[in-house]
Amino acid sequence: DFQDDFGCMDVSVTLVSRDKTRFRVSACVLRAASCVFNTILSLPQPKASPRDPVIDNLDEDAATIEGLLRMITGREIPSLDRLESIEALALAAEKWEMPGPLSIIRMLLLRDKSFAVNSPIRLYWLGCRLRLPDLSNLASSYSCTSDIYYNPDLEPVLKALGAEDLLRLIKFHRQRRDCMR
Numbered sequence: 184d185f186q187d188d189f190g191c192m193d194v195s196v197t198l199v200s201r202d203k204t205r206f207r208v209s210a211c212v213l214r215a216a217s218c219v220f221n222t223i224l225s226l227p228q229p230k231a232s233p234r235d236p237v238i239d240n241l242d243e244d245a246a247t248i249e250g251l252l253r254m255i256t257g258r259e260i261p262s263l264d265r266l267e268s269i270e271a272l273a274l275a276a277e278k279w280e281m282p283g284p285l286s287i288i289r290m291l292l293l294r295d296k297s298f299a300v301n302s303p304i305r306l307y308w309l310g311c312r313l314r315l316p317d318l319s320n321l322a323s324s325y326s327c328t329s330d331i332y333y334n335p336d337l338e339p340v341l342k343a344l345g346a347e348d349l350l351r352l353i354k355f356h357r358q359r360r361d362c363m364r
Contacts, residue, residue: 196224199239200248208252210236216255218280247271254284263291266302270309277313285313292318299325304340311348319348323355331356 196213198206214221220238228236241248246261250272253260263269269288276284292298298306303326310319331337331352341349 195235196220197235197237197239198241198248198252199237200241200243200245202244204245204248206245206248206252207235208256212256216281216283220279243271243275247275251275251279251281251284254287255281260287263288266298266305266309269298270305273309273313289313289315289318293321296321296325304329304331304337307348307352308340308344311344323352326352327356327359 195207196210198208200206210224214224223238224236246268250261250263250268252258254272263272269292273285273288275281276288292306292309299322303322307319307322307326310316310322329337331341344352
């Protein structure tokens with residue numbers, strides 16, 4: 184029932200994904216990699232609680248948790264070729280305050296231009312959400328071929344942008360259009 188690749192001899196923490204997969208991971212590794220888990224594991228535990236804490240009811244699915252645990256434990260990282268799965272990893276890493284995995288994801292997205300070419304508006308949203316200006320700038324430069332005004336497929340992503348970020352994208356598109364005149 185456990186995904187045991189992440190256990191070791193010290194105190195272990197069991198993380199339970201939303202789809203009920205259980206991951207046992209070293210408390211030391213989890214504390215070092217995540218400010219959030221460092222805080223949670225530093226809180227006093229009730230006397231009746233088990234020696235190895237369980238953190239369940241996580242919002243993330245098993246693939247996302249496994250990907251992050253692989254990053255923080257030095258194991259082989261799963262293939263990161265779909266923006267949807269990279270986005271899930273990035274948002275969980277942001278939520279759990281894990282700078283290591285975020286830096287890996289950032290480097291991947293900046294180096295592999297296919298994400299910017301194929302999904303520039305979604306990548307722009309992710310760059311804005313994670314407060315990564317180099318990523319949002321890259322994505323916006325590839326967004327010029329996207330019809331941000333009349334494409335209904337882009338509406339959900341554009342609506343998810345903050346007002347300032349949306350305004351910056353609109354101004355960028357307008358400047359590019361004006362330069363073409």
